[in-house]
Amino acid sequence: MRHDAMHRPASPDDENAMAYWRAHRMVRALRGWYLHLLIYLAVNGWLWFRFLFMPSPNWAHRSVEAGWPWPLTTTLAWGLGLAIHGLLVWWRVSQRGRDWESRKIDQFMNRD
Template sequence: MKVIEPNTEEIKYLQAKKRVEALKGYYWHVAIYLIINTLTSWKNILRGLENGESIIEIFYDYKVSFSWIVWGIILIIHTIRVFGFNNSFTKNWEDRKIKEYMNKSS
């Protein structure tokens, strides 16, 4: 059986590429979060003003704040995942699974 030696430059490249993809996905997530929530909030604010509601009443309406809060929590989790602590469990799990499947195919 032939043993494949890992190419360290290739490994570094693949790790960097994976990191860039994670950052790209995060930045898209932030952009979409801001665009969608801003548009829906403006729509709800304008509709509330047309109905004679005050700005305070509009902001206390769950329709304006709900998506900001819930989606914001999801975005915080995504932020921690991309920039936060190095989640060694996930990384170790991925490495173990890759090795497991490589050994099965041999």
């Protein structure tokens, strides 16, 4: 689809435009979750690297015996948020994908 056609207002009766709009929204939601995952991995990787290989801040405990490892709170809390975000995105995508097989069959049958 051409770039100028993407921003042209579509008629509510235009089935292809509505399908494209829904697909575009799902792809953006997936991309947002993947970006969230990438940032989570980078930040938490840095925090754990800092905890394990660099001097600990005065307020932090170095070992598990001395207390809760300080990066664990961030990893768990953010991980819960990431999981909820992922469930919401994947649920939305899977709801739209219930008839995936029939759409794929139609797609392959209509190939030129």
